[in-house]
Amino acid sequence: MRTRQLVVITSACLLLSATWAQTGAKPVAGQSLSVAASSANADSLLHGGPAAWNQIAVKHVALNRTPPLYDTDEPATLEISTVDVRLARVSKNLLVQLSWRDPTHDATTLAEVPNTPPETRFRKVQTETDDRFFDAAAIMFPAKPASGAIAPSLQMGDTEHPVEIYYWNATRGSMVMQAQGRGTTRRTGQNFMVNSAYQNGQWNVIFELPDLPAGTTVAFAVWNGSQKDRDGRKYFSVWQVLE
Amino acid sequence: MSKHQYAMLMDLNKCLGCQTCTIACKKLWTDRDGTGYMYWNNVETRPGLGYPRQWDRIGGGWKDGALQPSPLPTMDDYGHAWEYNYEQRLYEGKKQPVMPSPEPKSGVNWDEDVGGMNEDENYFFYLPRICNHCTHPACLEACPRKAIYKRDEDGIVVIDQDRCQGYRYCIKACPYKKIYFNEVTGKSEKCIFCYPRLEKGDVNACAAQCPGRLRFVGLLDDPESPVHKLVLVHKIALPLFPEKGTQPNVFYVPPFNPPKRENYGKSIQEDPRVPLDYLIYLFGPEAKDVITRLEAELNKTQEGGRSEALQLLIGRDAETRYHVRPQLVQIQL
Numbered sequence: 001m002r003t004r005q006l007v008v009i010t011s012a013c014l015l016l017s018a019t020w021a022q023t024g025a026k027p028v029a030g031q032s033l034s035v036a037a038s039s040a041n042a043d044s045l046l047h048g049g050p051a052a053w054n055q056i057a058v059k060h061v062a063l064n065r066t067p068p069l070y071d072t073d074e075p076a077t078l079e080i081s082t083v084d085v086r087l088a089r090v091s092k093n094l095l096v097q098l099s100w101r102d103p104t105h106d107a108t109t110l111a112e113v114p115n116t117p118p119e120t121r122f123r124k125v126q127t128e129t130d131d132r133f134f135d136a137a138a139i140m141f142p143a144k145p146a147s148g149a150i151a152p153s154l155q156m157g158d159t160e161h162p163v164e165i166y167y168w169n170a171t172r173g174s175m176v177m178q179a180q181g182r183g184t185t186r187r188t189g190q191n192f193m194v195n196s197a198y199q200n201g202q203w204n205v206i207f208e209l210p211d212l213p214a215g216t217t218v219a220f221a222v223w224n225g226s227q228k229d230r231d232g233r234k235y236f237s238v239w240q241v242l243e
Numbered sequence: 244m245s246k247h248q249y250a251m252l253m254d255l256n257k258c259l260g261c262q263t264c265t266i267a268c269k270k271l272w273t274d275r276d277g278t279g280y281m282y283w284n285n286v287e288t289r290p291g292l293g294y295p296r297q298w299d300r301i302g303g304g305w306k307d308g309a310l311q312p313s314p315l316p317t318m319d320d321y322g323h324a325w326e327y328n329y330e331q332r333l334y335e336g337k338k339q340p341v342m343p344s345p346e347p348k349s350g351v352n353w354d355e356d357v358g359g360m361n362e363d364e365n366y367f368f369y370l371p372r373i374c375n376h377c378t379h380p381a382c383l384e385a386c387p388r389k390a391i392y393k394r395d396e397d398g399i400v401v402i403d404q405d406r407c408q409g410y411r412y413c414i415k416a417c418p419y420k421k422i423y424f425n426e427v428t429g430k431s432e433k434c435i436f437c438y439p440r441l442e443k444g445d446v447n448a449c450a451a452q453c454p455g456r457l458r459f460v461g462l463l464d465d466p467e468s469p470v471h472k473l474v475l476v477h478k479i480a481l482p483l484f485p486e487k488g489t490q491p492n493v494f495y496v497p498p499f500n501p502p503k504r505e506n507y508g509k510s511i512q513e514d515p516r517v518p519l520d521y522l523i524y525l526f527g528p529e530a531k532d533v534i535t536r537l538e539a540e541l542n543k544t545q546e547g548g549r550s551e552a553l554q555l556l557i558g559r560d561a562e563t564r565y566h567v568r569p570q571l572v573q574i575q576l
Contacts, residue, residue, distance in 0.1 A: 070385070072312040072415065113427060118275050125276040126324045127426040131315040131411075172429060183387055186406075231387050231410045 032241045033059050033218070038088040038095075045088055045095050046195045046206050053097050056086045061220060063100075063235040076227045080235050083137075083220050087242070094209040098137050098220060103201045106135045106225025107170030133230050136223040137205050138167040141216055143178060151217045151239045155182040155232075166207050168194050170225070174207075182232065216242045247572055248378065248398035249436055250463040250470045251450065252480050253371055254496040254556055257457035260369035262286055264449035264458075265351070268373075271448045272435070277427030279324025283434035284449045285351050286371045290359035290521060294351045294372075295320035295420055304381050304418030305488030311381075313415045315424075322349030361503065361518050368498040368517060370525075371457075373449065374421040374434035375482065375491030376400045382433075385416035397462070397572045398492065399436045407431055418487035442572075446565040456558050461566035463492060468566035469555055470494065477552040479536050481526040496556065497522045499534050500541070511538050 036056045038045065045052050060082045068075065084099040111125045118124050142152050143162040152161030156179035165177040165185065174194040179185040193208035212218070217239040223229035268284035285294045293299055295316035302313030325343040332341050358367025376393075380400050383391040390406035391413060393399070402413070402422070407430040414422045414431060422433045437447035445451070450458035461468025463475070473496070474480045480494035502509065503516045512519065512534060522530040540550040558564040 069387070070310070070412070072310050072385075072412075074312075110426065113276050122329050123326045124274075124279055125427050126279045126326070127277045127281075127318075127424065128323075129318050129426065130280075130321070130414075130424040131317050183389060185388075185408075231408070231412075 031238065032243050033061075033085060033087055034243045035087040035089050035094070035214070038090050040088070040090065042090045042093060042095060042208065045090060045097075046193060046208060049197070050099075050204055053086050053088075056088055056097075059085045059240075061085050061237045061240060063220075063222060063237055066232050066234055066236060069232050073233065074228065076229075076233070078235075079227065080222055080224060083222055083235075083237065085220065085240075089211065092211050094211050096139060096207045096209060096218075097204060098139075098207070098222075099202060099204045100137075100222055101202050102135060102222075102224055104135075104224070104226035105170075105198050106133065107198065108132075108134070110171060133223070133225040133228050134172070135170040135203065135225045136168060136229075137203070138165050138221045139207055139209065139218055140165045140221070141209075141212060141218045145213070145216075153181065154219060154236065154238065156185055157181060166192055166209055168196065168205055168207065170196065170198075170203075212242055214242055218242060244378070245393055245395050245398035247396060247465075248463045248492055249376065249441065250461065250474070250492040250494065251373065251436075251447070252459040252470045252473055252494045252496070254457045254459075254558075255368055255370065255498040256496060256500055257455040258286065258369040258371060259455045260286055260288070260352075260355070261454060262352070263452050263454055264371055267448040267452035268434075271437075273432075277425035278423075278432070279326075280318070280321045281423040281425070281432060282351050283421075283423075283432075284371065284373045286369050287352050288355050288358060288367050289370045289525070290367065291354045291357060293370075294353075296349065296353075298420035299418075299484065301420075302418070303416050303420070303487070304484075305379070310385055310416050311418075313418075315411055315414055316420055319349065322347065322351070322353060325350075359521070361516065364503060364516075366503075366516050366518075370483075370495075371449075372419065372421065372483075373493060374400065374436070375419055375489065375493045376434075376436055378490035378492060379488065381416040381418065381487075381489050382413035382422055385412040386410075387412065394438070397438070397441070399438050399441075400433075401435050401438070402431055402433055404428075404430055404432075418484060418489060419491075441567055442569055444567055444569050446561070446567050450565065456564060459558065459564045462568065462571060465566060465568065465571060469558070469564060470566075472555060473552065477536070477540075477555075479533050479540070479552055479556075481529055481533055483525060485527045485529075495526065496537070497526055497530050497533055499537050511541075 065078045080100050086097040088095045113125050140163050143164045152163050157163035158181050162180045168174045174191045176188045176190040177185050196205040219239050220237040222235040264284050273281045287293045302311050304311050323345050325347050327341050331337040376399055388406050390403045409429040422431050424431050446460050450460050459469040461470040474494050480496045482491035498517050502511045503514045540552050544550050
């Protein structure tokens with residue numbers, strides 16, 4: 001049954017990307033995101049808490065659960081069905097607030113590693129736990145301006161359409177990644193500004209992206225640590241178009 | 244398939260359980276942050292829980308061409324690495340005794356020398372374990388990042404620390420649970436078969452330091468190497484859990500001697516110290532054939548003859564035990 005689901009959903013994704021790639025058709029109408037032009041400064045939106053975002057229109061974006069990718073994957077249920085997205089263009093940046101309900105707070109503060117060689121210390125920093133995974137979220141968009149209305153493959157882009165991924169992890173922080181297809185994700189070594197808060201069973205995470213022009217496609221992903229999410233085991237949205 | 248394959252053979256009849264190999268490996272490779280609980284080389288008492296405990300029963304490996312499921316071992320299964328409060332005793336002048344923290348509740352070879360019962364007699368032996376550098380590695384197949392690769396020149400399986408994202412599918416897939424997650428770096432690590440030493444013509448640290456002289460190292464495909472001779476010519480060594488399907492390249496001479504009692508004239512198989520069923524559990528049904536061959540070699544020498552296999556197993560000097568030939572291994576740079 002699971003194998004059949006995998007085949008059906010994977011085929012659907014591939015078919016969808018292939019259709020876009022071949023026809024250049026626009027993603028389905030209704031999947032557009034309005035972007036507020038905010039006169040507030042970036043700092044107040046990044047660090048001002050949820051109140052600073054209240055005036056900005058929210059879009060509830062549906063999340064899907066990736067099917068089991070490997071034969072040995074444990075099944076996972078759809079625990080997070082939507083992510084709330086708010087966008088604001090501030091000076092030369094695009095600020096994106098992602099909010100989602102997640103009853104389990106899977107994050108920790110790892111012990112700081114002293115700036116001295118381990119062999120000079122009495123104590124090493126130890127691995128506390130080997131089997132925990134942390135909450136995370138990411139925003140993906142084409143690495144180069146899309147030609148026409150062709151969207152890259154949802155599976156981390158493809159060789160013709162590389163993607164940039166702004167990834168945030170509740171424990172390990174932010175990193176910018178690039179990819180040209182599934183399994184090709186690599187870290188660029190760059191970070192980005194991010195502010196995250198977990199309160200009353202809800203994550204609010206604000207990403208500072210470079211300014212993306214109207215018509216850019218963006219997609220969102222959420223990982224739930226308590227569901228052992230990592231890699232392609234996650235929640236994902238289909239492509240959305242910035243207005 | 245790699246061009247060559249380094250392999251190791253361990254004669255379990257000679258293992259003292261002294262852990263010198265464990266310490267040699269630890270001092271060389273896993274004396275860093277996040278690696279306290281890692282033993283790329285460990286020696287465990289058999290029968291016993293193993294390290295991590297019950298690793299041999301929780302899954303992984305291959306069956307009918309498909310990877311088999313397995314949970315991740317927990318830190319309780321490994322035992323949390325503990326540190327001692329030397330600072331307060333040595334530098335701060337406090338008089339409390341030096342104590343470990345956190346309180347040790349489990350650890351490597353925690354059930355040392357407990358063993359099992361063979362009818363009315365207790366028995367145990369030691370099983371040293373490193374990564375098996377398998378010909379058909381489940382870890383490599385399981386990694387969605389393609390961070391694990393098998394070196395074409397010598398068959399050593401390594402994890403590219405730049406590509407690894409710490410997803411831990413490899414740990415689940417490895418039926419020997421010989422990959423460890425470093426939470427400090429967020430990446431997984433494993434035995435590298437001391438390839439930097441081999442490339443210089445030095446043997447693996449665990450082998451070099453072994454006072455029992457039980458380890459043999461060489462290319463499996465090199466007819467001059469002792470491993471080739473003992474495994475493929477004399478056929479007196481077997482891999483661990485061959486049914487897991489990964490085709491390990493670490494081989495063991497099963498423990499067979501001495502017999503259970505001073506029972507001269509009686510076959511070892513008639514009165515074994517280690518029950519044959521347990522050896523078959525560890526090494527597969529061929530264990531019986533190997534014991535038969537070993538006993539025949541033993542009988543040959545006891546009757547005044549000469550056994551090339553046993554002479555080789557004695558392994559008096561490093562030249563006999565190791566055949567490290569970097570000149571055969573063309574390293575691709």
